[in-house]
Amino acid sequence: NAEKHPEIKLQMRDAQNEVQRQISHVQEFVASKVDVIIISPKDTSLTKVVSEAFRAGIPVIVLDREVEGDDFTTFIGADNRVIGAAVGTWAKENLKGKGNVVELKGLGTTIAAKDRSEPFHEAIKGTDIKIVYEADMEWLGDKAREKMQAALARNPAKGSIQLVYGANDPAAIQAYYAANEAGRESEMMFVGVDALPHEGVDAVKKGILNATFEYPNGAKEAIDIAIKLAAGEKAPKTVTL
DSSP states (O other), rough: GGGOOOOOOOOOOOTTTTTHHHHHHHHHHHHHTSSSSEOOOSSSGGGGHHHHHHHTTTEEESSSSSSSSOSSEEEEEOOOHHHHHHHHHHHHHHTTTTEEEEEEEEEETTTTHHHHHHHHHHHHSSSEEEEEEEETTTTTTTHHHHHHHHHHHHHTTTTOEEEEEESSEEEEEEEHHHHHTOOOOOGGGEEEEEEOIIIIHHHHHTTOOOOEEEEOOOOHHHHHHHHHTTTTTTOOSEOOO
16 A cells, blocks of 8 residues: 555564564654554553654554554544454354354453454343353464364364354464364354455355454555645544444
8 A cells, every 4th residue: 555655655563463572663663753653553552652652743543453542643443343243143143043152352452352252242142152162362373273172172072062253364264273173173163353365255265264254454544644644634533444
């Protein structure tokens, strides 16, 4: 998206899923007085450094995962609560209101994880759908695989799990592979979230996932708003994709 705008000089940093590294990247950008910061924070522990950047007069666009408070310029993201509820509705329909579910949740310190989980629980309330195992996989595929192995060990009887809900597609995909290793993948359905073309959508096409729910990434919107902010224009506080 930035490539389409030759007037932008884009500096990128990858924190490799480490909070402290991401904090130091923001501090580096503040010290070098960049015009705009776009950040997808690992979790709410980035709130303080985002606030420091914002209070230093640098516009901050928070993308995808929220921070606490109002010390940022614009938040761009989809409504994870709508997605969580939609997964719950899908589960009710496809399980016909009855069955055992393994839920592999996102990192507990992220608002997105709560928002993808709580409405799912609300949607299946009053049915005969039970969560027989739930665990925090920290948004990591390898962690999800471990948790799925534990879920299978705890529910060893054939047909004792009907559905696995991964809070992101890597979790659901790795859960499938764990079940496949145990020779049990055909007993259950697998559903994820994000629907990236070469990940979730591809996994549905290959028959690994039964469904994935789209979470638009907001990259185009972030670049468009960054250009406006750099030009001194105002931007909305929240953009819901």
